[in-house]
Amino acid sequence: MKSLINLSIAILLVCAGLYFIAEKLEPSGGKGSKDTITIYNWGDYIDPKLLKKFTKETGIKVIYETFDSNEAMLTKIQQGGTTYDIAVPSEYTIEMMIEKDLLYPIDHSKIPNLKYIDPYYLDLPFDPGNKYSIPYFWGTVGIVFNPNLLSKPLTFESWNDLWDPSLKNKVFLVDSAREVMGMSLNSMGESLNAKDDKLLQKATEKLIKLSPNIKGVIGDEIIPMMENNEAAVAITWSGSAADMMAENEELDYAVPKEGSNLWFDNFVIPKTAKNIEGAHKFINFMLDPENAAQNAEYVGYSTPNKAALKLMDPEIANDERFYPPEEIKNRLEVYENLGLEWLGKYNEYFLEFKMSIK
Amino acid sequence: MRDRVAKGPLIPYLLWIVFFVIAPIALIIYYSMLDLQGNFTLENYKRFFSPVYLKMAFTSFFYAILITFFTLLISYPTAYFLTKTKHKHLWLMFIIIPSWINLLLKTYAFIGIFGLYGPINAFISVFGIEPKQILFTDFSFLFVSVYIFIPFMIMPIFNSIDKLNPSLVDAARDLGASPFTTFRRVIWPLTIEGVKSGIQVTFIPALSLFMITRLIAGNQVITLGTAIEQQFLVAQNWGMGSTIAVFLVLIMFASMIFTAKRTKGGRV
Numbered sequence: 151m152k153s154l155i156n157l158s159i160a161i162l163l164v165c166a167g168l169y170f171i172a173e174k175l176e177p178s179g180g181k182g183s184k185d186t187i188t189i190y191n192w193g194d195y196i197d198p199k200l201l202k203k204f205t206k207e208t209g210i211k212v213i214y215e216t217f218d219s220n221e222a223m224l225t226k227i228q229q230g231g232t233t234y235d236i237a238v239p240s241e242y243t244i245e246m247m248i249e250k251d252l253l254y255p256i257d258h259s260k261i262p263n264l265k266y267i268d269p270y271y272l273d274l275p276f277d278p279g280n281k282y283s284i285p286y287f288w289g290t291v292g293i294v295f296n297p298n299l300l301s302k303p304l305t306f307e308s309w310n311d312l313w314d315p316s317l318k319n320k321v322f323l324v325d326s327a328r329e330v331m332g333m334s335l336n337s338m339g340e341s342l343n344a345k346d347d348k349l350l351q352k353a354t355e356k357l358i359k360l361s362p363n364i365k366g367v368i369g370d371e372i373i374p375m376m377e378n379n380e381a382a383v384a385i386t387w388s389g390s391a392a393d394m395m396a397e398n399e400e401l402d403y404a405v406p407k408e409g410s411n412l413w414f415d416n417f418v419i420p421k422t423a424k425n426i427e428g429a430h431k432f433i434n435f436m437l438d439p440e441n442a443a444q445n446a447e448y449v450g451y452s453t454p455n456k457a458a459l460k461l462m463d464p465e466i467a468n469d470e471r472f473y474p475p476e477e478i479k480n481r482l483e484v485y486e487n488l489g490l491e492w493l494g495k496y497n498e499y500f501l502e503f504k505m506s507i508k
Numbered sequence: 509m510r511d512r513v514a515k516g517p518l519i520p521y522l523l524w525i526v527f528f529v530i531a532p533i534a535l536i537i538y539y540s541m542l543d544l545q546g547n548f549t550l551e552n553y554k555r556f557f558s559p560v561y562l563k564m565a566f567t568s569f570f571y572a573i574l575i576t577f578f579t580l581l582i583s584y585p586t587a588y589f590l591t592k593t594k595h596k597h598l599w600l601m602f603i604i605i606p607s608w609i610n611l612l613l614k615t616y617a618f619i620g621i622f623g624l625y626g627p628i629n630a631f632i633s634v635f636g637i638e639p640k641q642i643l644f645t646d647f648s649f650l651f652v653s654v655y656i657f658i659p660f661m662i663m664p665i666f667n668s669i670d671k672l673n674p675s676l677v678d679a680a681r682d683l684g685a686s687p688f689t690t691f692r693r694v695i696w697p698l699t700i701e702g703v704k705s706g707i708q709v710t711f712i713p714a715l716s717l718f719m720i721t722r723l724i725a726g727n728q729v730i731t732l733g734t735a736i737e738q739q740f741l742v743a744q745n746w747g748m749g750s751t752i753a754v755f756l757v758l759i760m761f762a763s764m765i766f767t768a769k770r771t772k773g774g775r776v
Contacts, residue, residue, distance in 0.1 A: 154516055221741055319641060325727060327742060366644040366726020371619065380624050380643070490544045490744055497743040501735065502560050505567070507728045 186211040187428040190227075190234040192415070193218060197448035204435050210428045227252060227420045234422050235429040241276040241414045244283050245487045253282040254419040260430040263437035271414070271454035274484050283416035284433050287451040289388035290412060290474065290482060291329055292405040296398070299382035306404040309337035312383065317363045322375065322384035325367045327493075327500035328485060329411065330357065333385055336408045343486045350499050357503040364507050376401065387413065388472055392450040403471045409481030533757060540750035552751035561735070565755060568731040572714040575653045579710050580703065582654065583661035590662070591669045600666055607659040615723050618652050619643060622724075644726035652724045653714060661706040668702025669695075704767040712760050732756050
């Protein structure tokens with residue numbers, strides 16, 4: 151009995167000690183003072199030279215941390231205990247963060263460089279008037295394909311090319327309900343934000359007809375697999391496509407003419423921020439055309455900064471695959487927040503489709 | 509006084525069971541009865557009995573049974589012959605060592621091995637056979653799952669065969685039983701407890717496998733585990749996710765009861 155009491159006391163002491171250490175460690179998610187800012191961004195999503203340049207110009211030190219999914223980022227910011235001054239979520243997450251009151255409004259007067267952003271990318275439904283977010287990069291959902299592995303010369307100008315019987319067991323899909331359901335809706339000329347059971351049912355039936363062509367429905371593994379020519383065709387985001395094409399030069403990317411998804415990763419200032427002034431300075435710095443051009447060339451995604459585009463290598467800036475022409479751009483749609491009920495329905499239809507693959 | 513001495517050391521275990529076994533299950537049941545708005549409802553259970561989810565539960569169950577069956581088919585003879593070798597514990601260790609490697613790491617290795625340009629296809633193409641689609645098939649899913657569970661199945665079976673008194677086998681043979689009868693009437697009944705624990709540690713995790721379904725089967729096999737992950741992370745419908753989990757827990761209970769030790773009448 152005595153040893154048991156001793157043991158309990160020892161455990162309590164260890165717990166108290168651990169708690170104390172944790173308390174001490176907590177602020178390491180950023181120092182949170184006037185001369186540092188903490189940035190929370192996707193991995194490999196900024197030119198590190200720009201961070202150094204920023205410190206040199208403003209004297210503000212940068213602490214840079216990375217995340218690998220919107221959900222992980224959201225959870226970490228929601229839990230608190232961090233002092234991130236800037237985060238870079240995608241548009242649907244921004245909408246959620248606004249709803250949950252996790253963001254500070256952005257003071258546009260402190261970001262004069264906002265004038266360089268193409269108005270096409272401003273004032274979108276997920277953040278009207280850009281009250282809480284400033285565009286960083288954007289992209290599309292499209293088709294990556296390897297022309298050398300096709301037995302029939304398909305161009306993928308239309309989503310319906312995917313249903314071609316010559317593609318039997320040659321197509322990868324990304325494991326995400328909205329992308330795949332949206333693709334099917336688009337192929338029928340419908341909106342990828344459709345809230346109509348009949349339409350979704352039709353889209354699912356159409357997808358089930360696609361199942362003989364499906365090789366797998368996978369996640370980020372799609373990138374190395376396409377690089378290794380495991381399949382001829384994949385539906386994915388333009389950003390992943392750029393990564394694949396950098397490794398495998400045979401690959402090509404197309405955004406079908408029926409329309410597709412337009413996505414954004416934007417700067418936001420979470421409520422955990424300690425250096426709001428510094429955060430504004432950083433956003434303004436990144437929007438400077440010269441810096442934005444350098445960053446876009448490093449990262450390889452599409453920049454919304456039209457002044458930066460003029461400074462960039464014309465071969466990149468005129469690449470219609472990543473900067474689609476006006477007529478296609480007009481058919482791109484941003485995901486609207488469908489609400490949890492419809493999100494659930496999209497997922498259930500997607501599940502039904504996945505179960506039909508054999 | 510004697511009572512207190514006996515109960516005192518149990519307290520940590522009781523606390524453990526309350527906090528980490530009973531409380532989570534109670535929470536899962538509680539959440540399973542909430543809808544998206546947090547209202548009390550049985551709607552989730554009704555939805556579970558729709559064709560989509562029932563079919564999924566059935567496939568999960570079916571694949572888990574297949575995986576367990578093949579794992580047993582390979583493990584029992586392996587364990588049996590292991591006990592007959594000279595350095596049996598050394599050999600056993602060689603079989604157990606791969607289970608020290610992280611599951612995901614092994615899975616990724618299989619992606620490379622099974623790939624169109626992987627070693628297996630390179631090997632068969634030597635014989636002039638066209639590269640075959642191995643990854644993202646039922647075969648690859650079963651193969652990798654069985655591979656992963658084999659060490660867990662071998663361990664308990666090995667122990668029970670090892671404990672088997674060899675003179676019993678000799679006696680059966682001396683009394684004229686054929687090798688098959690010896691196995692059926694003596695070896696198998698005496699090692700059945702090892703087989704049962706082996707089935708438990710294989711069948712239950714096999715029901716909720718989820719990373720392998722995506723990485724190796726390319727989501728062509730959908731298990732209850734995949735659906736739970738989707739409901740929590742993507743659809744953010746904790747209620748529905750919990751409902752599926754409740755059924756998973758129920759199936760697990762059922763399989764535990766099915767494989768539980770039976771006290772033989774009159775001989776307790």
